[in-house]
Ligand SMILES: [Zn+2]
């Protein structure tokens with residue numbers, strides 16, 4: 001069968017179109033299907049919008065209703081973005097949105113960042129002062145465990161002292 | 176203005192320096208997305224807030240210098256004509272997205288054009304730093320220093336759990352995109368690159384053409400960058416990218432050698448035909464120009480062509496873009512007029528060295 005639009009290429013696709021209640025059968029080639037809008041192709045590249053919509057609609061109907069209710073209530077106090085707007089545009093309105101939509105973010109981040117949900121990188125030098133020290137203390141604690149396991153007690157003592165010193169620094173800041 | 180002078184303006188000063196592996200890696204870039212904690216992100220912020228951010232940056236950093244990157248100039252995007260905006264995009268100093276903004280947005284550019292800080296793009300700040308050749312680790316070290324320098328005065332939106340908070344969920348965490356721009360003609364000719372891309376994607380890295388998302392690789396220049404920004408440290412991300420780019424360099428060199436061994440005459444023929452087109456054509460479209468330039472650049476790398484300098488690819492890839500052509504002509508040009516001017520500019524550029 002030939003394509004009913006271009007009458008050149010063979011019709012490889014078959015659609016049932018319903019216009020004002022009337023059913024029509026459509027036989028077209030792939031090129032015409034795309035050009036005449038019988039088929040919608042996903043936008044090129046990565047569409048966050050689709051991803052987010054998928055996440056919200058993959059639940060069953062009951063859950064969907066509760067989700068919808070929560071969605072209509074949830075709004076960021078700083079920028080006034082609602083959860084449904086966030087879902088539609090796929091972007092945050094402000095840094096406060098991260099707390100507002102916190103309950104919904106893990107699955108999104110997991111998909112976008114290969115399963116990761118928490119930051120393991122740089123910490124701001126000035127603002128993250130204590131945080132930086134705490135991370136360093138955690139790293140030293142891991143090292144301490146390793147040294148004790150390997151019975152390198154002398155080195156372990158040095159690391160322990162470093163931890164004490166850093167902990168004093170955090171305590172001093174708070175006082 | 177002579178073509179030589181015009182060319183000097185088209186090429187950022189840092190691009191004239193040679194870096195490690197610069198036969199294959201044209202440049203290394205790191206970009207950090209940062210936001211002020213007290214303002215909404217640019218898509219939702221009031222014009223007055225964006226104006227505040229813009230003037231804060233202007234007052235604090237214009238005429239300042241950061242290390243050896245020289246003094247910063249503050250350029251408000253709104254004051255630029257469409258052609259001027261386009262020129263900045265073609266030089267990779269601003270993103271296409273920033274060029275389209277009609278709200279208060281700006282860019283701080285260091286005099287040697289190695290550092291640019293976009294203001295009110297998708298995020299309040301996008302810090303971008305380039306190095307010639309393959310120098311990702313160096314670029315990371317330097318961009319961290321730049322970040323610390325800014326952070327002394329800016330209250331960043333940062334969260335212990337999610338890291339640097341950004342407008343788009345795809346940038347959260349480190350807020351970092353590291354990328355290398357690579358000229359891979361031999362891997363492209365032998366179709367090897369197509370087979371390698373899926374494997375590279377699986378490592379959380381993306382391969383794309385040089386003018387960002389969705390564009391095809393013009394002149395066999397590919398950009399490889401990280402996709403994941405959350406859950407991995409900046410150092411780990413850069414290390415992954417470094418090792419993949421290292422592999423590509425090695426494979427590209429092998430493929431070049433193999434082509435030279437197996438079909439030197441055909442390769443030489445192709446290089447000289449492309450040289451001929453560049454040297455003699457009267458009308459040339461940008462796609463053909465890019466592919467001929469890629470051939471000629473490879474010819475230079477392999478010692479087949481000796482009287483043309485290596486920078487020709489970088490120079491003419493920038494110079495023959497629509498924005499630059501129109502700036503050179505000092506008027507807007509229809510596509511067919513551009514093809515004529517492009518051909519004449521390239522001819523003149525090649526004669527400069529003959
Ligand atoms: Zn058809």
Ligand SMILES: [Zn+2]
Pocket residue numbers: 076077078079080081092093094095096097098
């Ligand atoms: Zn918000």
